[in-house]
Amino acid sequence: MEALFIYLIKSSGLIVLFYLAYFLMLRKETFFKSNRWFLLAGLITSVLLPFVFITKIIWVEPAATPINWSNVSMTNYTEEKTFEDYLPMLTALAYGIGMLLLLTKFAFDFYSLNTVLKGKSIQQQADFKFIDTNENVAPFSYFNTIVYNSALYTASELENILEHEKVHSEQNHTIDVLISRLFCIVFWFNPFIWLYKKAMLQNLEFIADNEATKKISDKKAYQITLLKITTHENCVAITNPFYQSLIKKRIVMLNKNQSKKWNSWKYALVLPVLVAFVFLFQIKTIAQEKTNENVSKSVPDVVTTINKNFSDEELKKKAEFFKKEFNCDLVFSEIERNSSNEITGITVNYNGNLYGNGTYKQHSNSTIKDIYIKHEGGKINISDAEIDPKIKNDKITSLSDKTLSIDKEIFINGEKVSQKDLDALNPDEIATMDVNKNKDKQEIRIITNKHAKTFNENEIYINGQKVTQNELNLLDQNTIDKMDVNKKEKTIRIVTKTRTQTFNDKDIPTPPVPPKFPDGPIPNLPEIDMSKMPTPPVHPANANNKKAIIQFKKEMKEFEAKMEAFEPDSSAHEKAIEDEMAKRAAIFEKQMDEYQDAMERYRESAVKK
Known part of the structure; x- marks a missing residue:
């Protein structure tokens, strides 16, 4: 609902912009056809431009220490409803009632039009359908149908009227009328949309008057006809009636000198304002952590072991692991085996855009020694040097049982666990895993898929302001005072100690x-x-x-x-x-x-x- 309100506000602002541009610079120009397309373009732009966004990525340093949720006080609560909580719903209700009333009026206007047209004799001439009615209504056109009462006018007056209505029909002015009505229904709360509609209808009359007088020899007689039609007040809504309440303006515009062509530069003045609108309101800023600038900060150290008993399938899995984790190609070739299927010779080639490339070979008269493939500090190192015998060959233990002499602490979803708990964790359940060195201790922090889903499914607010998952990740853990989870509304509200958001970037x-x-x-x-x-x-x-x-x-x-x-x-x-x-x-x-x-x-x- 909030997104809809924001969209309506942005669209309304653009409607105001185009109307002011027309009113201040274009309404007195005789570029009637150009003004028609300018006004239509204004409506289309106001609907589409709020959907156009420019994405700006800001690269930030990785967070030194991820948030340890186990140290943050968390309570489940249900807020008491206040008037402000009901205000969005009341606003939506008022907006819906306004639209419903206007849609009802729109439907009634169609019914009234159908009543006028139903059962009447139609005379087809070229592309036009003429209906000569006995009802006391002002002449009007609806698409290619022109309705009039010939008993009310002389032959010359009727000729002037029909030339005028033919222009409306030929140029499909009914479409403009319907579009303006629909915009008034959607943006009824914006007073400028009603002025915009009036400007569009006035300009359509200027176009019809201008084109009609080109085909009429007596321009003064046409103006007299305009004045005569003012005695008719019965008009059908959603049509192009010959009578309008702007007769004086139409007569002034008929006698106005043609505007100079160079005045058309005024149309371009709206472009800088549209550009400013995009830069002010249509930029999405996305914060991303740097990953390639300093690989040693973002990629953990990993050691994996290959021994004489490895099958071809196991070697293939090792290659897939390094490709997936580090985008590094490991190729095992020149594999030699003895009668017991033990490896007696092997060549390992590695190639990665971040690690360079190299080759390791080992061939023996008996069997090969254990081979250690180590990723450390952004580099690949392959050797048969003896390394800690505790090293294992799966994703989790290779990160936790590295050849480090310092102590380590393991956290799963913010809770400190033992090595046994880590060994029992299914690798497929891991969403994120971070390894950090703090003084004389090493921290391994793991977030499971289930725990990560809790944050993805809820809206996150920091000090009352809605934030993204990336902004949450950048929050300094030490500034958090409390965190409340509302399961009913699916929200997570975090309050910091200083009531201002502090980020690590x-x-x-x-x-x-x-x-x-x-x-x-x-x-x-x-x-x-x-x-x-x-x-x-x-x-x-x-x-x-x-x-x-x-x-x-x-x-x-x-x-x-x-x-x-x-x-x-x-x-x-x-x-x-x-x-x-x-x-x-x-x-x-x-x-x-x-x-x-x-x-x-x-x-x-x-x-x-």
Whole structure:
């Protein structure tokens, strides 16, 4: 559940980012088609980018001493539930109820649409299906179906309306409408998604108006049709209705000069912010212990013995053991045997990228002496020199009965055991095994599969913060105060003495903070009085009143002249915004260069750590 909330928060943040980019830089440009793809790309990116992670591996020195769990106080307990414990469940419940209500509304809208379309006569023309209805609804399109009431409009008005709806149909604008509705259902808690949906629908109307007027000879008549349709308030949801509550904006955009092509650089401004999002929130840091830099620290010393009675199968098992444990190839050749099948001669070749290569030969008139193959300090040594006769030839005892004169202590799952207990342990049950030298004693610490599974199956928290298994392994044992295991919730909670996590590796450097795009006041657009827009004759009472129509056209002409007079002020305002944004972009680009240099230094220092 926590992962879902984090995902929704990240996606919501990206939705806000794309909406602000559109609102501040693109909504007044006439790149209508490009704006459509920008807004759709914003939704797709907000869904997919939170799944993209960059994995960063930090190599750390192996822990000097693994945690001895036998020395850590451990209690089983069940926490008393508080309001904070129920808060995630309540939040999930509220989110689910919101989605359910909106899905119900979505289904109802489909039902309403089906009611309008059901049983109607369809007229097929080319790729379009036309339905002439008697219902008092605003004209709309749904995929390739266009619905209208021809009784409410003149022939020229109907032509304008159909050209507009054909653009919606040809360019599949219904898909955009459905996508925006689905995003509103999933991200209903984010107020910006509703503004985002509104921006998408407005831009679709701008596209349809722009394309329709290219095919219509009388642009003014088209604008008059827009005003006339405002008298119809019945619209079907999930469709592209000809009527929208943005008639003034549509008329302004119809009379707006085409934006300069070089203004398209604004689309690229969102890319640095997306890069910053990835570096801030989408980097997974994985700590791994160094294994090859100093083999003697990570690979234990092992001695194995070969004698005259070894069969070919036993020699094969020895070779497999060294290959598995040390990635070292042992090859036994030129094997000679007497009548009793005892080895009288043998050649041993070894080759490993960490150990170099070499050859050992022993041939005798009787039988061979015992051969000792020893891995020590990252090197392979083969000889027939007499070594401690207690040495045995299996994985466990070769680690515990090495030729060491110092005392040793053996721990299995944190509990001290005897040599007898170690000999009785099944090698297949071993998950991890560490050999450490502490002063005058040697420690052998073994974790069995069953014990390791306990930690793998539970969520681990240190001082209330969830950590990974690697982070647990790096915890300094001496800082642990207590550890509580909650079997019901499958959690392990560790509290340290200082309430701060102490790890055996050096402090990981803090990554640099990416720059923010410079903000500040934007030049205000000179106000234009839209309140005096002419009101068309009320339909249908005055539709045939020629005097009223002539008066309306006269007033409309005066209004258009007023709009044209406003154009220089609007162009000057756009130029002021472009200059301001260009200055900010230059500052931001310089800051991004500095940030990238800082990130490069950070990555280099992180690798060194």
